[in-house]
Amino acid sequence: MRTGIKRMRAIAPLIVLMLIAPLSGLAYADSETPYKTFTVDGYGRMRETQTAYLPLYTFTRIGGETLNLPADLTVTDDGYLYVADAGNSRIVIGTTEGEFVGTMGEGHLVNPRGVFVADNKHVYVADRDAEAVFEFDENGALLNRYTKPASPLYGDTLSFLPIKVVVNKAGIMFIICESNTNGIVEISPTAGGTFLGYFGTNFAATDLRTIIYRAILTDAQRAKMVGNIPATPTNLAIDEDGLIYTVTRGDGAKTLKRLNIAGTNLFRDGAEWYAGSPTAVAAGNHDNVYVVEQPGFIWEYNNEGATLFVFGASDDGTQRVGLSSMIASITVDSNDCLYILDGDQGRIQVYEPTEFTKLLHNALCLYSKGRYTESKEPLTKILEMNSMFDYANRAMGRAYYQEENYETALRYARLAKDYDGYSDAFWEIRNIWLKKNIVLLIFVIAGLWLAFRLIRFWDRKKNILEKPRAVLGKLREKPLISNILYANYYMRHPIDGSYGIAAEGRGGWAAPSVILGAFMLEYVVFKYLCGFLQKTVAEGSYDFFSDFGGILAAMFALTVCNYLVCTINNGEANIKKIYTYFCYSLMPYILLVPVLFALSHVLAANELFVSLLLRIVIYAWALLLAVIGIKEVNNFTAGETAKTIFLTFFTMLIMALLCFIIYVLWAQVFEFVSSLVGEAVYRLGM
Amino acid sequence: MVCKLMKKYIALGAVLLFVFLLIPPAASAQEREGASSGFEGYTLVAESGDYRLYYCEPRFSILLQNKETGTCLESAVSDEKDDGANNKSWTGYMKSGIVLYAIIGTTNTYQVDMLTCKNNIKTSYTKNGLSAAIEFPEYGFALTVEVALEGGDLIVRVPDSSIKEEKKDNYISTVSLFPFFGYSYLDDKEGYMLIPDGNGALIRLNDKEGKYSTGFSRLIYGKDYGFEQTVAVATSELGKSFNFLVEPNEVIAPVFGLAHTDDRQGYLAVVESGDERCSIEAHPNGAMIAYNRCFAKFLLRDIFTQPLNNSNSGTVQSVEAERTHMDLQLRYRLLSGDDANYSGMAASYRDYLLGNGEVALKDTGYNTRVDFLGTDREEFILGTAAVTMTTVENIREMYGRLRSAGVGHVLTVYKGWQSGGFYSLPISGYRADRHIGGTAALTNLIKEAGAEGYKIYLYDQTLRANSATNATTFNAMKMVNKRTYKYESRDEVYRLFYMLMPAAAGNTLRKFTESYINKGVNTLAIDGMSNQLFSYSSRGGYYTRTDTRNAFVNAVASISEKCNLVLEEPFAYMWKYADAFLDMPLASSGYLYADEDVPFLSMVLKGVIPIYSEYINFKANKTESFLKMVESGIYPSFYLTYENSSKLIYTNSNYLYSTEFASYEKTVSQYDAEFSALAKKTEGAFIRRHEKLENGLVKVSYSNGVKIYVNYSGAALKADGIIVKALSYEAGE
Known part of the structure; x- marks a missing residue:
């Protein structure tokens, strides 16, 4: 199971590089909390930030009552905690300060796994071992007992093992049942419990392998395969608007879902970062949502499913307030205090939001309601406290955009890596610029055209350009220059150009190398300095070494492998010629990438198809040149060419494999020597 | 004659014997049992x-x-x-x-x-x-x-x-x-x-x-x-x-x-x-x-x-x-x-x-501590490029702004001043980075500012070595199992650090201080040696924490004769060399079994050495931290940069998420006003007594009779006839 791993973007390598071990004394550990708080920046990277929630206190018992393997808890708006004390088969009611108020459900409950308190104060309990959902009134009197629905739609063979329950304002119950993979069971209270159907069904992940297996295996074999069934949601919560949140273990980016009444997931893209082993979810008071992960992490997401905070940690044995050993449930009270139930230790930890988080919630609220300008005030304070908090930068950018302050919006959007916001602001700025300068622009173009005509006219009359022409002509005759320029000819007339390489010895070593150099230069310039919207690497990160190294290694492998294959296939090219045609094939890239580069600085997001088109042209053209080069210079037939290309790639693969094996062997040798030394150090006590 | 003498001796002997018998010899256990105590099995x-x-x-x-x-x-x-x-x-x-x-x-x-x-x-x-x-x-x-x-x-x-x-x-x-x-x-x-x-x-x-x-x-x-x-x-x-x-x-x-x-x-x-x-x-x-x-x-x-x-x-x-x-x-x-x-x-x-002379009374006059980060590095074309956050000129400008806002005394620990930036470690000589203005400019600033009550201490980590900036293989500390000790970081620029062996660290520090003192300046902030201790092995020998402690104490003691030192969270045996105690924790680690926090160390050291807090610009709860400092007599500390901290995002210092001077300028002068007034009242006095009153008010009594009442609750509270507003404090006689 992959957990907590974001969907990789182009900057994935950067994340991979975030290695092991902490560095003692490097960061400022705030001694008030035993854990750090992280947020996710615009690139989707985890960044440390101010403490979002402080551990307030921990209570190990409610009044004098000890909890035994509690499974769930919920808090009401008027400040009462209801805990499903599974080990003691009861519901324990206490105040949020941990004072004992009463118990409920003794004699009825067997193994209460989930508890929910409706607005009318009715308490709903999902009891797995009693195979029923109980409804008690405020005083603990049993009102209803909902057992397995009789409806054939439920499934005759399915058992009814309710573990979590929530109830909407109409009194309809949404029940998660253990080992029921059809989805959340939806039961209406009418007629002693009417089964309405399944809700928010998860989908089974189908990978390529499963599809292939299904296609080729016999029925008997297929029956033996592990069943590919969707996962049951782990937990659920309901917010004020009746939207239902579910968490499902092992559902990747779709771990957290926000379902409307039709069962549609409103978090379409899924979360960038998600809890790998979620155990519970709670809806916040500001369209936000909390998810807890069993080992001790607490996540807060905004209304778009983007991560605001992750904090918490597993108890390292030091027994500090705020560390958890096995989180079972979470609930949020009206003051945004979090109550986290540690099932293992049978204790409840209370966390309160810090000043920073309170500001954020305020901004969150205003922003989600579209009151952008008002949200600027708390956002400014947040950015004063943490200028790298990208969520605030992004919201700030949007707010300025609404105010038509596009320059500032652009700056914030770029800081926040908000591509859509950036593109919108950029479009506006460009529009304004164009409006202002369109006349001037036309004049400049016209002027240039005129100047060009004038010079040509004079040249024809008085031959004023004779000298430069002569110099250029002389230059052209130099073999190096001539061979470089021949690449241009090759690009436009590849078949004829190939003849030049094969028969006239055009190319050589120097000229193609110059072209390769130019290619590398353009490659890195484009990679690091192109427009923000087209950038595939994080701003400020440079890795020229592997850029150059990669290109050179690829070119070397291509040339050598192609040479090996060509020689045994009676190809006529020698290694110099092969090198030449591969380098010459890069010519479209060299000529057209500057255009692409310029475009990247003037196009907004919705016009990027132009540059995509250009890219396709460049790559297709370069590929074509290489293929024609192989065919013509070696004097191959079409069939032979195809075979050669295939074999070349195969050889490259073998070569890579060989390098890998040699590397592994060397590592073994190194390891052996170092073990020997280690042993010697130990034995001889040096 | 002889007989007479004999008699005398015998008499004397008899008396002596008598006396000897009367006085019990220096106790055998048996006799002690006799002097029983009323405690079973125990003797006095x-x-x-x-x-x-x-x-x-x-x-x-x-x-x-x-x-x-x-x-x-x-x-x-x-x-x-x-x-x-x-x-x-x-x-x-x-x-x-x-x-x-x-x-x-x-x-x-x-x-x-x-x-x-x-x-x-x-x-x-x-x-x-x-x-x-x-x-x-x-x-x-x-x-x-x-x-x-x-x-x-x-x-x-x-x-x-x-x-x-x-x-x-x-x-x-x-x-x-x-x-x-x-x-x-x-x-x-x-x-x-x-x-x-x-x-x-x-x-x-x-x-x-x-x-x-x-x-x-x-x-x-x-x-x-x-x-x-x-x-x-x-x-x-x-x-x-x-x-x-x-x-x-x-x-x-x-x-x-x-x-x-x-x-x-x-x-x-x-x-x-x-x-x-x-x-x-x-x-x-x-x-x-x-x-x-x-x-x-x-x-x-x-x-x-x-x-x-x-x-x-x-x-x-x-x-x-x-x-x-x-x-x-x-x-x-x-x-x-x-x-x-x-x-x-x-x-x-x-x-x-x-x-016992383990601490000496130092000048505990008030300063607001405002630390600056000079420069760090980010990756750039086959190497690194400077990210300059606070230059010497910037500091001069910020000092001017603080002075005109009425801030009288400032203590600054200047970090990342050295050539190559914050992580160019260890520092073996006084060479300031050219991006912050160079050595001469820095020297001038320290002298000028010092004359006006703004003291600048240069920061030296002393023990850490960066494998990417310095050749340190031979000086790297080896653990008892003879493996080199490594710090590993997951940051993007520098990933591997070593710890210096005590002797090497001492020599490096001495070399640096000599070249520093030669320029006529002598204010230094020391980290590492002040708060780390380890056993290590070197060339077949094994050295204990006692050896390490002695080496560190020698190094620090010898430079403390020539330099004014402030120490980063120093261990008790370093206190006597410190003109100031930096980064005093405001709270405990929050163990479940610990019932309450008390400002024990501040009570010991208040009035002896000036104590400065952890950086408060990273605190999410500003009010509470403020009151904590008032309660425990700790002076506030800020870690600031002239530039916006988002510039640091690709450096190893990317954990500094909130440091821009402009954002904190007002807070610094507000804190300065509050704390300097408070410090005047308690100057030179020890904390006599610290108690939590029944109603939750914290009362701190000083040896000069001043009492400070701190209210952490959301409602006004009263004690000794003094009303303390919610989330506030009052000082009384």
């Missing part, structure tokens, strides 16, 4: 002005009685107080005045005590105590424990020379002296144990109802890097990629305390010798047994893991070849009456430190 061995010391030889236990009140502190559980709920091993532990742990082979779980192990004990009595030679023949161990009652102090000492390990493959791992001294059963006594966690914390002696399986157990002066390579223990994928856990605070001072507030009796214990390798233990009831106890556990020898290859797939367990050689000495400062509380403990420790 010494007496001072206020206390009587009793001794029970078979269990090597002592009992201290307050003459005036008759209340006692006992060092082993008596039979009548035995709750009978414990196994043989625990019973042996509880009823023994000394408990050793033995290593046999490579296992260190053998408990050696007076009850479960065969032992020979020979006690001789001195004029104010006793000296007991104890042998454990089964293990071949022997040691002598000396106990002396000197005025108001009880001193317990094991001379290093008396410790013997005479059986092959049997080693002493730890020695706990009087592990139950002042114990109590469940909630029998009112009071608390003081633990040196963070600024200080209390474990109340109430019934913990078995909630906690362990108590406080931390090595004094932090963990030993020579034994532990910091490795993230990941419990989940997320935990593997990121380190969420914050390490608990290190133990800065070698003390712990106990107060029985109902008996008005207690002590503050100071580990006087052997503190470099000793842990403070304080366990509340419920941690295995139903007794509260606190003690010092000396570590003589440890087990370590010797890897045999690079992947660490093959390892063997080894025992240290040589044990630590040091006297083990504990001093219990006995407290009674009004002093038997944490305020009394703080005062007692302060008197002790001042009396």
Whole structure:
């Protein structure tokens, strides 16, 4: 199971590089909390930030009552905690300060796994071992007992093992049942419990392998395969608007879902970062949502499913307030205090939001309601406290955009890596610029055209350009220059150009190398300095070494492998010629990438198809040149060419494999020597 | 004549003999039994002005009685107080005045005590105590424990020379002296144990109802890097990629305390010798047994893991070849009456430190601490490029702005000033980075600003070495298993750091300071040497934390003669060299079993050395931190940069998420106004008493009569006729 791993973007390598071990004394550990708080920046990277929630206190018992393997808890708006004390088969009611108020459900409950308190104060309990959902009134009197629905739609063979329950304002119950993979069971209270159907069904992940297996295996074999069934949601919560949140273990980016009444997931893209082993979810008071992960992490997401905070940690044995050993449930009270139930230790930890988080919630609220300008005030304070908090930068950018302050919006959007916001602001700025300068622009173009005509006219009359022409002509005759320029000819007339390489010895070593150099230069310039919207690497990160190294290694492998294959296939090219045609094939890239580069600085997001088109042209053209080069210079037939290309790639693969094996062997040798030394150090006590 | 003389001699002899018979010789145990005490099994061995010391030889236990009140502190559980709920091993532990742990082979779980192990004990009595030679023949161990009652102090000492390990493959791992001294059963006594966690914390002696399986157990002066390579223990994928856990605070001072507030009796214990390798233990009831106890556990020898290859797939367990050689000495400062509380403990420790020259009174005048980051590096074309955050000119400008806002005194620790930026380590010479303006400009700034009361201290980490900026292979510290100690970072620019060996670190520091002093400036902030301690191995030799401590103390002492030093979270033995204590924790680590935080260390040092807080611009709760500083007499600290901190995003300093000067300018001058006014009132005074009043108000009384009331609650509170507004404070006479 992959957990907590974001969907990789182009900057994935950067994340991979975030290695092991902490560095003692490097960061400022705030001694008030035993854990750090992280947020996710615009690139989707985890960044440390101010403490979002402080551990307030921990209570190990409610009044004098000890909890035994509690499974769930919920808090009401008027400040009462209801805990499903599974080990003691009861519901324990206490105040949020941990004072004992009463118990409920003794004699009825067997193994209460989930508890929910409706607005009318009715308490709903999902009891797995009693195979029923109980409804008690405020005083603990049993009102209803909902057992397995009789409806054939439920499934005759399915058992009814309710573990979590929530109830909407109409009194309809949404029940998660253990080992029921059809989805959340939806039961209406009418007629002693009417089964309405399944809700928010998860989908089974189908990978390529499963599809292939299904296609080729016999029925008997297929029956033996592990069943590919969707996962049951782990937990659920309901917010004020009746939207239902579910968490499902092992559902990747779709771990957290926000379902409307039709069962549609409103978090379409899924979360960038998600809890790998979620155990519970709670809806916040500001369209936000909390998810807890069993080992001790607490996540807060905004209304778009983007991560605001992750904090918490597993108890390292030091027994500090705020560390958890096995989180079972979470609930949020009206003051945004979090109550986290540690099932293992049978204790409840209370966390309160810090000043920073309170500001954020305020901004969150205003922003989600579209009151952008008002949200600027708390956002400014947040950015004063943490200028790298990208969520605030992004919201700030949007707010300025609404105010038509596009320059500032652009700056914030770029800081926040908000591509859509950036593109919108950029479009506006460009529009304004164009409006202002369109006349001037036309004049400049016209002027240039005129100047060009004038010079040509004079040249024809008085031959004023004779000298430069002569110099250029002389230059052209130099073999190096001539061979470089021949690449241009090759690009436009590849078949004829190939003849030049094969028969006239055009190319050589120097000229193609110059072209390769130019290619590398353009490659890195484009990679690091192109427009923000087209950038595939994080701003400020440079890795020229592997850029150059990669290109050179690829070119070397291509040339050598192609040479090996060509020689045994009676190809006529020698290694110099092969090198030449591969380098010459890069010519479209060299000529057209500057255009692409310029475009990247003037196009907004919705016009990027132009540059995509250009890219396709460049790559297709370069590929074509290489293929024609192989065919013509070696004097191959079409069939032979195809075979050669295939074999070349195969050889490259073998070569890579060989390098890998040699590397592994060397590592073994190194390891052996170092073990020997280690042993010697130990034995001889040096 | 002769006869007469003979008679005289005989008479004299007879008188002498008579006298000799009358006066008991310096006590045999038998006779002591006669002077029985009313405490079963105990005999009186010494007496001072206020206390009587009793001794029970078979269990090597002592009992201290307050003459005036008759209340006692006992060092082993008596039979009548035995709750009978414990196994043989625990019973042996509880009823023994000394408990050793033995290593046999490579296992260190053998408990050696007076009850479960065969032992020979020979006690001789001195004029104010006793000296007991104890042998454990089964293990071949022997040691002598000396106990002396000197005025108001009880001193317990094991001379290093008396410790013997005479059986092959049997080693002493730890020695706990009087592990139950002042114990109590469940909630029998009112009071608390003081633990040196963070600024200080209390474990109340109430019934913990078995909630906690362990108590406080931390090595004094932090963990030993020579034994532990910091490795993230990941419990989940997320935990593997990121380190969420914050390490608990290190133990800065070698003390712990106990107060029985109902008996008005207690002590503050100071580990006087052997503190470099000793842990403070304080366990509340419920941690295995139903007794509260606190003690010092000396570590003589440890087990370590010797890897045999690079992947660490093959390892063997080894025992240290040589044990630590040091006297083990504990001093219990006995407290009674009004002093038997944490305020009394703080005062007692302060008197002790001042009396022994462990601290000297320094100028505690107020400064607002505003630190700056000069420059760091980010990756750029095959190398790195400077990211300059605060230049010398920037500082001049910011100082000007602060001065015009009325800020009178500033203390600045300038970080990342050195050539190559913050992580160009170690610093071996005075060369400022050209991006901040160069050496000459920096020197001028320090001199000019200093003349106007704005002191700039250059920051030196002293122990850390960056593998990417400096060639350090030969100076890198090797752990006891002869593997080089590595710090690994997951940041993008620099990923691997080493620790310098003490000698190399000392030389580097000396070289730097010489070139620094040559320019006529001498203000320095030292980190690393002030707050880290490790064992290490070098060229076949093995060096203990004592060696390291001596090396660090020598280095710091020699430069402190020529320089003004401020020290980063210094350990107790460095305090005397510090003109200021930087980064004092405001709170404790928040252990579940600790019931409340008390500003113990600030109470000890307030009025002795100026104390500065951790950086408050990273605090999420500003008001609370502010009040904490007011309460504990700590001065505020900021870590700022001229540029916006988002520039740091691709550097190793990317954890600095909020440092822009412009955002904090106002806060700095506000804090300066508040704290300088407050500091004027308490200048030169010690904290006499710190108490939490019934209504939740905190009252701090100073020796000059000033009282400060701090209100953390959301409603106004009243005490002594003074009304304190919500989340605010008041100062009164």
